[in-house]
Amino acid sequence: MDDPFIDEIRTLAKRRKAVILAHSYQPPVIQDMADFVGDSLGLSRQAASTDAEVIVFCGVLFMAETAHILSPEKTVLLPVLDAGCPLADSITAEQLRGMQREHPNAETVVYINSTAAVKALSYSCCTSANSVEVVESVPSDEVIFAPDLNLGTWIAGRTGKRMHIWEGDCFAHSHADLDHMLRLRDEHPDAELLVHPETSPECWDAADHVLGTSGMIEHVGSSTVRTFLIGTEEGMVYRLSTLFPDREFIAAGRIRCHNMKKIEPVSVLRSLRLLEPVISLEPELREAARAAVVRMTDLG
Ligand code: CIZ
Numbered sequence: 001m002d003d004p005f006i007d008e009i010r011t012l013a014k015r016r017k018a019v020i021l022a023h024s025y026q027p028p029v030i031q032d033m034a035d036f037v038g039d040s041l042g043l044s045r046q047a048a049s050t051d052a053e054v055i056v057f058c059g060v061l062f063m064a065e066t067a068h069i070l071s072p073e074k075t076v077l078l079p080v081l082d083a084g085c086p087l088a089d090s091i092t093a094e095q096l097r098g099m100q101r102e103h104p105n106a107e108t109v110v111y112i113n114s115t116a117a118v119k120a121l122s123y124s125c126c127t128s129a130n131s132v133e134v135v136e137s138v139p140s141d142e143v144i145f146a147p148d149l150n151l152g153t154w155i156a157g158r159t160g161k162r163m164h165i166w167e168g169d170c171f172a173h174s175h176a177d178l179d180h181m182l183r184l185r186d187e188h189p190d191a192e193l194l195v196h197p198e199t200s201p202e203c204w205d206a207a208d209h210v211l212g213t214s215g216m217i218e219h220v221g222s223s224t225v226r227t228f229l230i231g232t233e234e235g236m237v238y239r240l241s242t243l244f245p246d247r248e249f250i251a252a253g254r255i256r257c258h259n260m261k262k263i264e265p266v267s268v269l270r271s272l273r274l275l276e277p278v279i280s281l282e283p284e285l286r287e288a289a290r291a292a293v294v295r296m297t298d299l300g
């Protein structure tokens with residue numbers, strides 16, 4: 001790692017008693033400087049258990065909000081404040097209330113990619129890693145799911161629940177280039193294609209396995225296959241390459257989230273120097289959202 005700011009970031013992070021958390025979709029230089037790299041569930045758990053005083057969250061806004069919800073006594077920094085998630089913003093609390101009025105017997109499960117206000121109205125959150133278990137654990141036969149239509153459809157096919165799904169999408173995943181995936185399959189006939197459930201059903205059909213990012217890591221760890229075509233945000237290719245240097249990983253489907261690429265070392269350094277931008281929520285909203293997040297983390 002040869003970025004000119006890295007040494008200063010390390011020194012300052014130590015002085016500030018800060019931990020740097022990075023999502024697996026972050027650029028390589030950010031993954032390399034982080035104390036922990038993972039998916040939003042793993043990073044939420046790190047945020048809840050760390051004894052650091054400051055959490056520098058290298059990801060997008062809903063993730064930093066989740067860290068704040070779980071660790072309100074810590075200072076949570078998001079180095080670039082406009083690193084948002086259009087999927088999370090695709091449903092407002094008012095729109096979710098509308099769905100809840102239409103389906104009064106349904107419990108609500110929301111993807112962790114949602115705003116705190118939406119989480120606050122929900123029975124539980126889920127991530128792609130635990131979505132099926134969370135939805136199965138809900139004490140009703142009917143479930144409202146938001147905001148990702150593809151993930152919701154994926155879950156609906158794997159549970160016995162009647163699901164009412166919001167029609168949101170992750171632009172990067174839902175526009176995954178299927179032809180690119182198929183071309184790579186032809187070029188690498190021995191490779192396995194792993195795709196994320198936020199991609200379209202056509203991508204699932206073309207894939208060997210449909211998995212969230214932690215599921216991809218588990219799968220590769222227990223597989224003897226040498227080459228994998230990775231149908232999720234391309235930062236995951238670097239994550240897998242660092243974990244499994246003896247395997248080959250190729251980005252499939254041209255899936256790139258621009259918001260995930262906004263944080264750079266210089267923004268991490270600025271954030272540590274100034275201790276801002278701080279992510280904070282009104283205590284009432286935070287506590288209401290916390291119930292849904294904790295229900296998910298408690299599931300194991
Ligand atoms: O849960 C996450 O971190 C996301 C956004 C994707 C995944 O599959 O891990």
